[in-house]
Amino acid sequence: MSLTAFVLRRVALAAAVLAVFSSLTFLFFAAKTQPLASHPLLPAYWDWVRGLFTGSSYHSLIGSGIDGFVPPSLWARVVPALGRTAALVGAALVLVVVFSLLVGLAAARWRGAAPDLILRTGTYVAWAVPPFLLGLLVQQVATTLSDSHGLGPFPIAGWPGSCPAAIGINSGTITPCPGAGHGATFALNVLRYITLPGLTLALGFIGLHGRYLRSALVEALDAPFITTARAKGLSERRVLVRHALRASLATFMGVMLSDFGAVFGAALAVDWVFQLQGLGTVFIRLFPTEGFAPIDTYLLQIMFMLTACFVLAFSLLGELATRWFDPRVRAEQT
C-alpha cells in the first residue's frame, strides 16, 4: 500500500470514528442540556454539524426568535484558544523528544551505575506526580527562587498581552500588562510565557518515554550486531548512538507519538494552572460551577471533537513515524 493510500485510509477511518463519536456525545451529553433537551434531536444535531462550517453557534438556537440578534461565531472562542494549546503542546513535544533521548541514552550508557539509578528514580517520580500538582510546584519554586512574577524572563502565569487574574501574584500591585508585540517580538514573548508550562507538561512524559527508550536501548545493546560493532573497534558513543539508537528509534518515536494524545488531558490541567486561556480554560469554563446556567452545548461538542481529533492525529503520526524510521515496516507495506 502506498503512503498516500495508507494516509487516506486512516483519515477516512478517523472521520468515521468522529462521526460516531460526535453522535454519541451528542446523545449522552449535549442532548441532556437546555435548550437542546426541548428540541427534536436529529434537526439539532444537523444544525450543529452545519454550524461547524457556517460558524453559527448555540446562541443561534436560543436567539433565533429575537429580531436583530447576531449570534457570535462558534469559532471565535475556539481558534485563539486552539493556537495557545497548540503552542503549549508543540513546546512540550520538542522538550519530550530532546530530553527523553538524553535521559534514555545516558541511562543506557551507564546502565546499573549511579547516573542510571538517579535518572530512573527521577523518571518514576516525574511520571507519578499529577500534572496539576507539578504545575503548582513549578510556580512555587519559581516564586521562591525569583519574584512573584516569574523566574527571570519566564512569567509563572498568563499569555503575552493577557495578564493573569489578580489573585495573590498581582494583589495590591496590579501592573499594566505589557503589549503582546508583533512578529518576532510576539514569537519571543510566546516563548517566554510558554517555557514554564511547557516544561511542566513535558516533565512527566519525559519520565515515561525516557524509561521506555532506556529499556529499548538496553535490549538493543545485547543484540549480536552490537557485539559486531564493538568488535570493529567503534567507540562506545558511536555504538550507542549510531547502532543501538538507530535500532530503537522506530519503536521509541512510534510509541511516543501514538501515546502523545494523552498529553491533551495533562495540557488541560497545565493550561488552567498557568492561566494560558487555552482549550483547557475554555473547557473548564464551559461548566457552570453552580446554578442552572445553560451549557454552550455546541462548544462542548467542539471540545470533544477537537480532543478526539488530537488523539487520532497523533496515533496516525505514530504509525507514520514507525514507517519512516523502520525500513522493515516500510518494505512490508509498499
Place this chain on the structure above:
Amino acid sequence: MSAAVETESPPYETIRQRGGYWAQTGRRLARQPLTLAAIVVLAGLLVTGGLAAQIAPERWNSLDLAARWHNHPPTLAARHFFGTDNIGRDILVRVLWGLHFTEQAALLGALFAALLGIVAGGLAGLYGGWLDAVVMRFVDLVTAFPAIVLMIAAFFFLAPLTVAKATLVFTLYLWTQVARALRARIVTLGGEEYVQAARALGASDARIFFRHLLPNAAGTVVVAATALLGQIVLIEATAEFFGFGVASLNRPTLGNLLAEATTTGIGRYNTLGLGWWVWVSPACVLVLILIAVNLIGDGLDNALNPRARRSG
C-alpha cells in the same frame, strides 16, 4: 512463541525452569527487590486505608477546638502527627479517610473494568471474525475519548456523584485496556500446541477458555488491571482539582483533599494561609501510590515475559 524459545535454550536452562507458570513468575519476582518493595508498600497502604474506620473512628470532620491546634505544623504533642488545618482538623485522620475512599473507588473501578474487559477481550479473542471486529472497533472508539475530558463531562452530568455512578463511568471507560491486552494474548496463545491439542480432543470453548487460555493470560490481565488502579487515582484527583466529583466534607479522597488544599494553600492561591503540611501529606500518599503501581506494573511485566527481563 515462548515455548519455541524454551526448546532452543540449552538443557540447564530447562532444568532450572521447574514448577508451573506461577511458581516461575514468583521466582522471577523474588529476584526483583524493587518490585517486591513496591508490592509491600502498596499492600501496606491498601490495608491501612481499608482499616480507616478502626484506626480513626472519629472520622474526617472531627475538630480539635483548642485554638492553639489550628493550622499547626506536624507535632508529636496531642498526636497531630501530620499537623492540623485552619479549623483544627487532623491531617493524618483526613488523609487516612481520603486513602480509604480513593482506594474504594480505585479497587471497584479496576475490578469491574477488568471483568468487563475479560468478557469482551475473551469473546473477541476466542471467536474472532465479526465479533472480534465489532469489539475492537468499539475499543478504538472508546480509546479516542481522552480520559480527563470525558470524566469531567461525565462527573458534571451525573452530579451528584455517588460511588456507584463513579464506578460505572470508570468501568465503561477503562475496560478497553484489559480487553485489548487479553485479546492480543489469546490470539498469540491460540496457536500454541496445548491449545490446539485441547481443541483436537474436543474440549468445549468454555473449557479451552477457562482451563487453558485464561490461566496463561492471567498475568497480562493482572498487569493491565494494576495500571488501571493508578489511572483511576490520577483521573479522580485531576477531576477533583477542577472541582468535579465530590467535596471532602462528604467523602474525602486523596484527590479532593489535595485539590482543596492546593487551590487555597499553595503558591499564588494561598489565601487561607494554610501550611505546607496540609497539601504535602495527601500529595505524598498519592504520588507514593502511583510510583508503587508503576513499579509493580513494570516488575510484573518483566517477571511474566522473561525475554524482556533484561531491562530490569
